Amino acid sequence: MTTRSSPLLSAARYLALALYLGFALFPLYWLLKIALTPDQLIYTEGTRMLPTLTTLENFRTVVFQTPFLSYFRNSLVVSLGTAAVTTLIAAGAGYAFSRFRFRGKKLIIGLMLVTQMFPLLMIIAPIYKMVAALGMLNSLTSLIIVYTAFNIPFATFLMQSFFDGIPRDLEEAAMMDGCTRFQALRKVVFPLTLPGLGATLGFVFTAAWSELLFALMLINSNETMTFPVGLLTFVSKFSVDWGQMMAAGVLALIPSCIFFIFIQRYLVQGLTSGAVKG
Amino acid sequence: MNVRTPTTVAPGETRARSPLYWRYAVEPFVYLSPAVILITLVMLVPLVVGISYSFQSIAILNPLKTGWVGFDNYAALWSDGKFWTALGNTLWWTVASVTLQFGLGLGLALLLNRHFHFRRIVQALVFLPWAVPTFLSALTWAWLFNPVIGPIPHWLAALGILAEPENILGDPDLAMWGPIAANVWFGIPFFAITLLAALQSIPGDLYEAAEMDGASAWQCFTKITLPFLAPMIAITVMLRTIWIANFADLIFVMTGGGPANATQILSSYVFTTAFRKLDFGYASAIAVALLGLLLVYAAILLKIRQKFVKI
Amino acid sequence: MARMELRNVRKSYGSVEVLRDIDLDIDDGEFIVLVGPSGCGKSTLLRMIAGLEPISGGDFLIDGERMNDVRPRDRDIAMVFQSYALYPHMDVARNMGFSMEIRGAPAEERARRVAEAARTLGLDTLLQRLPKELSGGQRQRVAMGRAIIRDPRAFLFDEPLSNLDAALRVEMRLEIARLHQRLGTTMIYVTHDQVEALTLADRIVVLDGGDIQQVGSPLDLYERPANRFVARFIGSPTMNVVPATGAAGGVRLADGARIALPHLGDAGNAVELGIRPEHIDVVGAGAGDLEATAELVEHLGSDTNVYAQVDGLGPMMVRVHGNIAARAGDRLGLKIQARNAHVFAADGTALRRAERSA
Ligand SMILES: Nc1ncnc2c1ncn2[C@@H]1O[C@H](COP(=O)(O)OP(=O)(O)OP(=O)(O)O)[C@@H](O)[C@H]1O
Ligand SMILES: [Mg+2]
Numbered sequence: 001m002t003t004r005s006s007p008l009l010s011a012a013r014y015l016a017l018a019l020y021l022g023f024a025l026f027p028l029y030w031l032l033k034i035a036l037t038p039d040q041l042i043y044t045e046g047t048r049m050l051p052t053l054t055t056l057e058n059f060r061t062v063v064f065q066t067p068f069l070s071y072f073r074n075s076l077v078v079s080l081g082t083a084a085v086t087t088l089i090a091a092g093a094g095y096a097f098s099r100f101r102f103r104g105k106k107l108i109i110g111l112m113l114v115t116q117m118f119p120l121l122m123i124i125a126p127i128y129k130m131v132a133a134l135g136m137l138n139s140l141t142s143l144i145i146v147y148t149a150f151n152i153p154f155a156t157f158l159m160q161s162f163f164d165g166i167p168r169d170l171e172e173a174a175m176m177d178g179c180t181r182f183q184a185l186r187k188v189v190f191p192l193t194l195p196g197l198g199a200t201l202g203f204v205f206t207a208a209w210s211e212l213l214f215a216l217m218l219i220n221s222n223e224t225m226t227f228p229v230g231l232l233t234f235v236s237k238f239s240v241d242w243g244q245m246m247a248a249g250v251l252a253l254i255p256s257c258i259f260f261i262f263i264q265r266y267l268v269q270g271l272t273s274g275a276v277k278g
Numbered sequence: 279m280n281v282r283t284p285t286t287v288a289p290g291e292t293r294a295r296s297p298l299y300w301r302y303a304v305e306p307f308v309y310l311s312p313a314v315i316l317i318t319l320v321m322l323v324p325l326v327v328g329i330s331y332s333f334q335s336i337a338i339l340n341p342l343k344t345g346w347v348g349f350d351n352y353a354a355l356w357s358d359g360k361f362w363t364a365l366g367n368t369l370w371w372t373v374a375s376v377t378l379q380f381g382l383g384l385g386l387a388l389l390l391n392r393h394f395h396f397r398r399i400v401q402a403l404v405f406l407p408w409a410v411p412t413f414l415s416a417l418t419w420a421w422l423f424n425p426v427i428g429p430i431p432h433w434l435a436a437l438g439i440l441a442e443p444e445n446i447l448g449d450p451d452l453a454m455w456g457p458i459a460a461n462v463w464f465g466i467p468f469f470a471i472t473l474l475a476a477l478q479s480i481p482g483d484l485y486e487a488a489e490m491d492g493a494s495a496w497q498c499f500t501k502i503t504l505p506f507l508a509p510m511i512a513i514t515v516m517l518r519t520i521w522i523a524n525f526a527d528l529i530f531v532m533t534g535g536g537p538a539n540a541t542q543i544l545s546s547y548v549f550t551t552a553f554r555k556l557d558f559g560y561a562s563a564i565a566v567a568l569l570g571l572l573l574v575y576a577a578i579l580l581k582i583r584q585k586f587v588k589i
Numbered sequence: 590m591a592r593m594e595l596r597n598v599r600k601s602y603g604s605v606e607v608l609r610d611i612d613l614d615i616d617d618g619e620f621i622v623l624v625g626p627s628g629c630g631k632s633t634l635l636r637m638i639a640g641l642e643p644i645s646g647g648d649f650l651i652d653g654e655r656m657n658d659v660r661p662r663d664r665d666i667a668m669v670f671q672s673y674a675l676y677p678h679m680d681v682a683r684n685m686g687f688s689m690e691i692r693g694a695p696a697e698e699r700a701r702r703v704a705e706a707a708r709t710l711g712l713d714t715l716l717q718r719l720p721k722e723l724s725g726g727q728r729q730r731v732a733m734g735r736a737i738i739r740d741p742r743a744f745l746f747d748e749p750l751s752n753l754d755a756a757l758r759v760e761m762r763l764e765i766a767r768l769h770q771r772l773g774t775t776m777i778y779v780t781h782d783q784v785e786a787l788t789l790a791d792r793i794v795v796l797d798g799g800d801i802q803q804v805g806s807p808l809d810l811y812e813r814p815a816n817r818f819v820a821r822f823i824g825s826p827t828m829n830v831v832p833a834t835g836a837a838g839g840v841r842l843a844d845g846a847r848i849a850l851p852h853l854g855d856a857g858n859a860v861e862l863g864i865r866p867e868h869i870d871v872v873g874a875g876a877g878d879l880e881a882t883a884e885l886v887e888h889l890g891s892d893t894n895v896y897a898q899v900d901g902l903g904p905m906m907v908r909v910h911g912n913i914a915a916r917a918g919d920r921l922g923l924k925i926q927a928r929n930a931h932v933f934a935a936d937g938t939a940l941r942r943a944e945r946s947a
Contacts, residue, residue: 013389013392013394014394016385016389017389017394017400017404020382020385020386020389020404020466021400021403021404023463024403024404024405024406024407024463024466025403025406027407027415027418027419027422027463028406028407028410028418030418030421030422030428030429031414031418034421034427042427043426043427047425047426047427047428047429047432049429089312089313089316090313092309092310092312092313093309093310093312093313093314095309096306096307096309096310097310099306100305100306100309101602102303102306102307105306108310108314111317111322112317113576114322114325115317115321115322115325116517116520116521117520117524117569117572117573117576118325118524118565118568118569118572119524119526119544119545119548119565119568119569120524121526121545121548121549121552121561121565122325122328122329122548122561122562122565122566122569123321123324123325123327123328124552125328125331125552125558126323126324126325126327126328126331127320127324130324145316145320146320148316148320149316149317149319149320149321150320150321152313152316152317153317156313167672167674169670169672169674170674170676170677172639172641172661172668172670172674173668173670173674173675173676173735174676174687174691175640175641175660175661175662176639176641176661176662176666176667176668177662177687177688177691177735177739178662178688178691178692179662179691180660180662181305183691187691188676191678192677192678206408206409209411210410210411210412210413210414212411212412212413212527213527213549228411228413231413231414232413242421245417246417249414249417249418252411252414253409253410253411253414256409256410256411257406257409257410259409260402260405260406260408260409261402261406264401264402264405264471265398265401265402267471267475268471268474268475268478269475302643
């Protein structure tokens with residue numbers, strides 16, 4: 001794009017960007033500030049921008065004196081498991097939508113859209129009954145299965161748009177060169193969709209990392225609790241200890257933020273190639 | 279030259295389908311079946327069960343009254359004042375959130391679609407709120423709005439918007455702005471990411487051509503950018519509206535639907551009915567009503583899209 | 590080396606029939622060019638031969654063996670795509686050697702064959718580059734290299750030159766012709782370009798509306814088009830077609846002129862006369878079969894194009910060899926070379942020439 005903007009305009013642009021940055025980061029700063037403030041100062045210095053005293057005490061307590069590490073590990077297992085399984089399944093479905101014409105395609109896409117439309121709350125009771133009947137309450141596996149199903153529709157549309165961005169000719173050329181369709185997928189399409197796969201992985205990971213309601217229903221043993229549920233127990237069990245809760249929150253933010261910072265570029269890139277075809 | 283042999287199969291006549299035909303017919307379903315099976319078992323079957331609840335009385339607190347009740351739940355819904363309040367709130371919550379998220383997201387996408395120093399890092403940081411777990415965002419924003427431990431009421435009072443630094447989450451007239459603010463904060467990145475992707479796929483020479491034709495920046499925006507973004511806008515606005523209308527977590531954590539139901543939206547009403555009152559039948563009826571409204575909305579939007587989106 | 594037979598091959602997408610009853614025998618080593626208007630099913634036919642598109646009905650045989658259910662990889666056919674379809678993440682050498690890699694050929698042999706092919710195509714210095722670092726013409730060569738390295742029993746080309754500029758197109762056309770001469774492999778080539786079709790083909794297949802309109806050598810099609818469609822499709826500039834009524838030993842045109850056509854057995858049911866621009870001579874006013882006014886005269890150097898308005902008939906185009914002194918507005922006489930004229934019946938079929946039916 002050509003740019004020939006006046007200095008005034010570009011100053012306004014930088015100002016706008018600064019405002020966006022401030023808006024995005026200030027709440028996170030506040031979270032961090034509370035976590036670093038010693039308990040006795042939380043209320044007295046509540047609205048000061050910078051606390052007069054900072055401490056890592058809250059973090060220490062959270063890590064060593066609460067089951068936080070176990071919550072953290074459970075969340076990691078569930079989120080990574082969900083992300084990996086969902087991406088694999090969604091890649092298959094997205095590939096089918098992108099490359100094949102078949103009977104029932106419209107119907108299946110329609111059903112997937114419907115799953116994006118109703119309040120998930122509506123199925124929480126039926127799912128609870130099913131999981132209980134299978135004797136799978138309190139298991140991380142059941143969480144992974146449920147989360148995977150929830151995330152498949154959107155991940156599928158995402159993957160489809162990535163596949164749409166890869167010319168069909170390439171696969172056909174590979175098949176003429178002697179590949180089976182699956183070989184063509186593995187050797188030609190797959191390496192080209194890596195950014196798309198990364199973006200989908202990250203997207204699903206973040207979604208699974210923060211899910212609360214179903215985890216609350218399906219898990220109530222301390223051993224298999226995920227971090228959002230665990231965080232809630234800070235409210236009820238340990239009388240409300242805000243400093244510790246925020247410290248736990250900050251720690252829990254780290255993996256999803258790191259993951260997200262890495263993938264957001266691919267998310268834009270991948271959608272760009274797909275968006276060309278609308 | 280062009281020798282015709284007797285036809286082995288008359289046109290239209292069927293004969294045993296060839297193996298390759300089956301391969302082409304079956305192959306898509308090999309790739310698709312895990313997704314379809316999982317969605318059916320974990321979402322669609324429970325959905326049907328959930329819908330059937332709305333025709334039953336399944337109140338845990340009232341176990342004697344269990345069984346099929348026809349449309350009783352819907353009749354009760356019709357004369358339930360709280361339902362209509364929640365419907366109005368849902369509308370307000372959804373429209374305000376989507377409009378602000380979209381407007382600000384579009385602005386951000388336009389800003390990010392040019393080159394400047396540190397663009398990569400700025401982009402990563404402004405998109406960060408999307409990675410924050412909802413529950414944590416809700417808590418953080420509840421803190422920010424609390425006059426004892428958060429700065430926002432003091433800022434608003436200093437700007438003269440509030441008479442004194444009170445907690446707007448406790449004021450029935452203003453409370454809805456709390457969750458809306460948190461929602462906007464959390465949702466801007468979604469629109470910014472998708473719209474930025476769409477912006478980057480607009481061919482640059484279009485702008486050059488327009489500039490040669492003497493188009494102003496504003497004309498470039500309305501005549502090229504917007505029409506190109508239209509398909510992406512239509513689909514994201516639709517998905518997001520539906521998602522936000524269903525999204526009760528922020529409200530649930532920040533206000534619990536209060537004060538005096540001022541922030542109760544349909545989906546949080548579903549939640550409180552199901553898990554506070556344990557009345558699953560009635561909760562399902564509310565949820566089905568919400569689903570019906572969203573389906574109508576989606577159908578209208580798709581029709582409009584068909585009419586206006588040409589690309 | 591391959592002889593191909595298509596027997597009543599059909600293709601339909603759902604209820605839409607794209608190709609019906611295609612019968613065609615392709616001889617070993619033949620160069621076949623498929624032409625036809627956009628959307629007539631050329632690519633579809635080519636893709637069915639490649640195995641990329643299932644055949645809805647009929648049989649396709651290579652060397653007598655039925656291929657309908659054989660996967661693309663087992664047909665041993667190479668294809669050059671219009672988009673080239675080079676693998677963006679592999680360098681030129683790996684792109685060219687990919688088919689051998691898939692078949693598990695040893696690395697040394699692969700390298701040898703790639704180097705050999707690269708030498709023939711002038712790609713020696715580019716082997717380590719990625720496709721995005723190549724020019725259009727170089728990409729085209731890589732795509733060809735990828736095809737020839739396999740030594741397949743047939744080559745398919747789908748508009749391989751349409752993304753190149755005019756000069757490069759001529760160069761690559763010659764390259765393909767040389768390739769065919771050297772390898773002698775069966776080739777099937779889809780194009781929009783008349784010149785490519787006429788210069789490359791042993792035989793041209795004209796497709797329209799899902800049917801083969803005519804199959805024949807370039808000269809055949811030019812001199813003896815089977816119907817009005819082929820007549821107007823082959824040859825540039827396009828043949829003039831004017832309404833006519835059959836009469837004894839010739840036709841009568843709308844302006845009253847009689848054209849004697851002794852070479853036609855019977856022109857009794859003719860409704861149209863077709864004459865190519867190069868088969869009309871310009872003579873002095875009053876001396877020809879038709880009277881006309883020149884509307885536009887283009888001097889091309891070797892030829893002159895005259896766009897004429899014929900009295901009582903309408904516009905007609907004339908191409909004269911060399912330069913003539915006509916200018917816009919001049920009155921001209923036009924003389925039709927009767928032995929190169931074509932006449933068409935109401936259903937569009939060309940009336941046979943006497944020498945052919947005899
Ligand atoms: N996947 C498909 N589904 C439905 N119809 C199709 C499909 N692919 C092709 N067609 C139709 O089949 C017909 C033939 O298409 P094809 O691509 O073979 O044309 P073509 O002769 O190669 O045209 P062009 O010269 O423009 O490349 C067209 O009318 C097209 O609309
Ligand atoms: Mg084609």
